[in-house]
Amino acid sequence: NTQILLDNRPVGEATVGNFKAVTTDTPALQDGQVLVRHHFLSLDPYMRGRMNDSKSYAASQPLGEVMIGGTAGEVVESRHPKYQPGDLVVGMGGWQQYSVVNAADPGALRKVDTTHVPLSHHLGAVGMPGVTAWYGLVKIIEPKAGETMVVSAASGAVGSAFGALAKARGCRVVGIAGGPDKCRYLTDELGFDAAIDHRAHPDLKSMSQALKAACPNGIDGYFENVGGHILDAVLLRANAFARIAVCGMIAGYDGAPLPLQNPALILVNRMKVQGFIVSEHMEVWPEALKELGTLVGTGKLRPRESVAQGIESAPEAFLGLLKGKNFGKQLVKLI
Numbered sequence: 001n002t003q004i005l006l007d008n009r010p011v012g013e014a015t016v017g018n019f020k021a022v023t024t025d026t027p028a029l030q031d032g033q034v035l036v037r038h039h040f041l042s043l044d045p046y047m048r049g050r051m052n053d054s055k056s057y058a059a060s061q062p063l064g065e066v067m068i069g070g071t072a073g074e075v076v077e078s079r080h081p082k083y084q085p086g087d088l089v090v091g092m093g094g095w096q097q098y099s100v101v102n103a104a105d106p107g108a109l110r111k112v113d114t115t116h117v118p119l120s121h122h123l124g125a126v127g128m129p130g131v132t133a134w135y136g137l138v139k140i141i142e143p144k145a146g147e148t149m150v151v152s153a154a155s156g157a158v159g160s161a162f163g164a165l166a167k168a169r170g171c172r173v174v175g176i177a178g179g180p181d182k183c184r185y186l187t188d189e190l191g192f193d194a195a196i197d198h199r200a201h202p203d204l205k206s207m208s209q210a211l212k213a214a215c216p217n218g219i220d221g222y223f224e225n226v227g228g229h230i231l232d233a234v235l236l237r238a239n240a241f242a243r244i245a246v247c248g249m250i251a252g253y254d255g256a257p258l259p260l261q262n263p264a265l266i267l268v269n270r271m272k273v274q275g276f277i278v279s280e281h282m283e284v285w286p287e288a289l290k291e292l293g294t295l296v297g298t299g300k301l302r303p304r305e306s307v308a309q310g311i312e313s314a315p316e317a318f319l320g321l322l323k324g325k326n327f328g329k330q331l332v333k334l335i
């Protein structure tokens, strides 16, 4: 069982030198445990926060332990009556080829149905990132048909699901992404009404002008994934009583925190700004997964994936995710 451990903490930007690969035997199963062979490992931005020992929205990860992470795979051995070899499951198996799971622990494993939704999408659009988009849109932004929604990191796992969910509610949806290919994907394949390339608009003035052009009726809801000058520009273009779901601030994860230039605009626009963490809202998962499964199953949401091959590629692929090298949900395929 090859595993990737967190070996030392980053000073400034994370590097491949922060990780270490080791190979061990999987332990014999105790009663109530199952052995899962991972087919896919999910790489997610929150993992960067876990690498630090300072406060983050994800708890710090101890050194010398397997990197935490979502996994999709197959039960190969079971000493729990609910699971049989061959069952397809999603769990938090971490950056390794196999995991031994206490199957009775709440939320440890979830059986998934791959009839209409391929296994890998259960880590993306029909998994944690999809539910994240659903929660921010439905429970925080509370959109009305005809309103304008903006989302940053729009071509990614969370952003693309947000677009489909907002379109299904009759909104105008504008996505912000890095580069012309990602922007074309938003409008041509995901059905966004407009796309803005943040690389072509690298400062507040230019981003604010681009938002003005793409959002002629102003902005009613913003799903924040990035922070920095994009958030500043959205505040300038927000309508009275606009809502912001603060989901992530990835522009600041791998370096210095990002200052907000003009927080008084929250008052001027009488805005609601609310952060959230999807794992604290397990009560919405069944409803959200049902809607997301239908959107994917009916082809209304066609999520893209960036798939790295083999467990050893995980560190490099993860660092790429922090720099926008991924295009869609970043996965590692293990078999």
Ligand code: NDP
Binding pocket: 043, 044, 045, 046, 128, 129, 132, 153, 154, 155, 156, 157, 158, 159, 176, 177, 178, 179, 182, 198, 225, 226, 246, 247, 248, 249, 250, 251, 252, 276, 277, 278, 279, 321, 322, 323, 324, 325, 326, 327, 328, 329, 330
């Ligand atoms: P993505 O698939 O969207 O990948 C991350 C993307 O972020 C990159 O592809 C890149 O896209 C963009 N990005 C990276 N750096 C910058 C930058 N400096 N400026 C602008 N864009 C940047 O990841 P996810 O969909 O998995 O996650 C999206 C966000 O959701 C993250 O902020 C994450 O932390 C957050 N999240 C929060 C959760 C919660 O419970 N609060 C749960 C899950 C995710 P591009 O090339 O377009 O710039």
